[in-house]
Amino acid sequence: MHIASCVWQEKKKQAAAAAATMGSVSSGDWAARKAALVAMLAAAGGVVNCCVSFVVFSVLDVLDMVLCVVYKLVDYAVESEWKPCYCAAAGADARVLVPAEAAAAGPKVVRLSSSAQVGGCGPNRKRVQLEDVSDTLFVRPSLLADATTKKKQAGGGGPPRAPPLTVAIAEVIRGKTDRAEPPSPPARPCWSDCDCKVCHAWSAAGPGSASHLYVHVQAPPPRQPRVGEVVEDVVFIHGFISSSVFWTETVFPAFSAAARGRYRMFAVDLLGFGRSPKPADSLYTMREHVEMIERSVLQRYRIGSFHVVAHSLGSVLALALAVKYPDAVKSLTLLAPPYFPVPKEESGAATQYVMRQVAPRRVWPPIAFGASMACWYEHVSRTICLTICRHHRVWDRLFRIFTRNRMRTFLIEAFMCHTHNAAWHTLHNIICGSAARMDAYLDVVSDQLSCKVALFHGRDDELLPVECTLAAGKRVPRARVTVYDRKDHITIIVGQEKLFAAELEAIWRSAAD
Numbered sequence: 338m339h340i341a342s343c344v345w346q347e348k349k350k351q352a353a354a355a356a357a358t359m360g361s362v363s364s365g366d367w368a369a370r371k372a373a374l375v376a377m378l379a380a381a382g383g384v385v386n387c388c389v390s391f392v393v394f395s396v397l398d399v400l401d402m403v404l405c406v407v408y409k410l411v412d413y414a415v416e417s418e419w420k421p422c423y424c425a426a427a428g429a430d431a432r433v434l435v436p437a438e439a440a441a442a443g444p445k446v447v448r449l450s451s452s453a454q455v456g457g458c459g460p461n462r463k464r465v466q467l468e469d470v471s472d473t474l475f476v477r478p479s480l481l482a483d484a485t486t487k488k489k490q491a492g493g494g495g496p497p498r499a500p501p502l503t504v505a506i507a508e509v510i511r512g513k514t515d516r517a518e519p520p521s522p523p524a525r526p527c528w529s530d531c532d533c534k535v536c537h538a539w540s541a542a543g544p545g546s547a548s549h550l551y552v553h554v555q556a557p558p559p560r561q562p563r564v565g566e567v568v569e570d571v572v573f574i575h576g577f578i579s580s581s582v583f584w585t586e587t588v589f590p591a592f593s594a595a596a597r598g599r600y601r602m603f604a605v606d607l608l609g610f611g612r613s614p615k616p617a618d619s620l621y622t623m624r625e626h627v628e629m630i631e632r633s634v635l636q637r638y639r640i641g642s643f644h645v646v647a648h649s650l651g652s653v654l655a656l657a658l659a660v661k662y663p664d665a666v667k668s669l670t671l672l673a674p675p676y677f678p679v680p681k682e683e684s685g686a687a688t689q690y691v692m693r694q695v696a697p698r699r700v701w702p703p704i705a706f707g708a709s710m711a712c713w714y715e716h717v718s719r720t721i722c723l724t725i726c727r728h729h730r731v732w733d734r735l736f737r738i739f740t741r742n743r744m745r746t747f748l749i750e751a752f753m754c755h756t757h758n759a760a761w762h763t764l765h766n767i768i769c770g771s772a773a774r775m776d777a778y779l780d781v782v783s784d785q786l787s788c789k790v791a792l793f794h795g796r797d798d799e800l801l802p803v804e805c806t807l808a809a810g811k812r813v814p815r816a817r818v819t820v821y822d823r824k825d826h827i828t829i830i831v832g833q834e835k836l837f838a839a840e841l842e843a844i845w846r847s848a849a850d
Contacts, residue, residue: 386701391480394698397714398479404716415528423475423715469622471770473692474762477713480698527617529723530756533730539614550633551612553581555589555602566599569667569845570640572658573604574630576649576673577768578760579751580611583648586747587830591838600644600845603634607651609759611750621762623771627657641665644845648672649801649826650763653771656778659786668789668848669782670841673801673826675768676775676809687772695768695801702799704826712764722757729753748831779812789848790816793840795824 405424412420526532539547557568573584581604589602606613608629609621619625634640642665647655652674659666675695683690696712699705711718725732733749771778782790790813794806803820810818819840821829830837 386699390699390701393700394480394709394713397710397717398481401714401716404720408716408719412528469624469766469770470620471688471765473688473712473769474765476689477692526615527756527758529719529727530615530758531727531729531754535612535750536615536726536729536754536756538612547614547616548632549637550608550614550629551581551606552633552637553585553604554638555585555597555604557598557601569600569849570638570643571600571602571845572630572634572640572643572645573602574645574647574651574655575604575607575610575751576647576651577764578610578753578755579648580606580754582611582747582751583830584646586751587834588838588841591834593838593842596838596842596845601638603638603640605630605634607654607763609763610755612754615756615759617756617758619759619762620766621759622766623654623657623774626654626763626767627661630654630658635662642667644668644670644848646670646672646841647674648830650675650767652676653767653775653778656775656782659788660778660781663781663786666786666788668791668844669786670791670793670844671806671809672793672829673795673798674792674805674809675801676779676805676812677772678776678808679772688769691772692765692769704800708800711760712769715761718761719757722755722760726753726755726757748827776812779809783813783815789844791840791844792816792818793821793829793837794819795821795826795829797823797825798829800826 402424405422408422409419412418526537531537539551573581575581575583584604589604592600592602608619608626609615613629635643644667645655645658647670649672652671655669655671656674659669675691677691677694679687679690692712696709697705698709698713710721729749732753736749782788792806792810792813794801794803796803806818806820810816821833824833
């Protein structure tokens with residue numbers, strides 16, 4: 338069983354820690370005794386974490402199934418239509434539409450209604466690029482099922498395999514297909530999504546509003562340029578469940594006057610986040626995110642060359658941009674990139690491996706607990722969005738009241754202005770779905786790009802371990818790797834804005850030399 342193997346691993350760690358310090362302990366060294374005690378307590382805490390996690394996530398497995406039925410009933414009552422989900426069974430007329438080349442490539446399978454088609458050029462023929470959709474959207478085994486699988490593998494069942502290609506087809510992706518133009522905005526948001534001016538202003542902005550992201554532009558003030566002076570462009574890409582304010586409220590005000598006069602800075606709200614469009618019929622794939630950045634920034638502002646600064650999930654999109662525009666990128670700065678090298682024995686199910694690393698189904702630390710609920714449970718995560726994101730204005734008021742306006746609340750807008758549909762698909766299709774691409778991206782950056790590469794990470798990051806950045810640094814030998822002590826996933830920026838702004842200015846200057 339999963340819990341048994343987990344407890345065994347923790348006991349093994351405990352025994353190893355005790356053995357490592359036993360020699361010093363016998364000599365009466367108090368420091369060694371204290372270290373041994375701390376190691377034993379940590380191992381015991383790990384065992385407790387495993388046991389509690391097993392109970393909690395087993396309950397969440399059941400709760401998610403119950404919520405599936407509840408949301409179907411509420412959706413039908415409020416919006417007069419059944420909304421399919423990734424745990425829904427297919428209809429009797431459904432069929433698997435998987436080309437032979439896709440079957441050979443691995444577990445990239447999508448669910449379609451039988452009315453949808455793969456390929457074609459006519460107006461009624463729709464297609465989905467299978468490699469854009471991660472199998473983790475619909476292959477998320479329960480804790481007990483996962484434990485059974487691991488037990489079979491431990492007993493000689495072989496390495497993990499990709500999910501089978503005979504996945505049942507459902508209508509969940511009906512309409513979420515390739516399109517020449519972005520979708521038309523809906524008349525109103527889903528009942529469980531926020532409809533405030535910040536979250537949904539894009540749908541009321543008139544024709545074409547859904548075709549571009551919201552972009553905050555900080556340009557040099559108009560003045561007579563000096564001889565030989567060239568204004569350079571910088572694109573900032575935020576991370577998961579965040580927005581452009583993560584940059585505009587932190588490092589943007591911290592830049593020197595010289596930097597503000599030399600660089601034109603673009604901070605985007607990714608598709609589905611912040612003030613950008615949140616189409617209900619989007620799958621939020623890598624291709625869609627990158628194309629929207631191209632259309633909204635590179636093409637709209639006629640950018641020929643640029644620096645890129647990205648945080649967390651945005652690092653994956655930044656790498657995709659760099660690979661697509663190798664001659665245009667002047668420097669590449671990545672903060673806490675979600676790079677998990679996939680072991681050879683896990684290569685058959687790389688997306689599943691990355692999902693387990695990002696969301697380990699543990700109640701501690703809290704950030705891992707939150708990531709696990711957001712990643713493994715479609716309907717539990719929708720409930721979280723309903724509670725937090727739909728009512729972010731209430732949370733903002735409460736925060737202001739309890740802190741008496743002594744603290745800035747920009748992070749509430751940064752972390753709470755998104756829809757469940759956008760967060761769910763982006764998490765799976767970008768972080769998990771890019772598992773098999775990251776090595777290739779980093780190899781292209783290493784071998785084919787000549788731009789400056791800088792990697793930053795907080796040593797206390799409990800969401801993405803510092804090993805992610807260290808592994809990326811090994812993949813790109815010329816990259817400058819910086820690890821900040823006593824900094825985590827957020828405080829790598831927040832709290833040391835001036836220091837990091839100075840770091841960025843130094844990187845951009847060195848790229849021009």
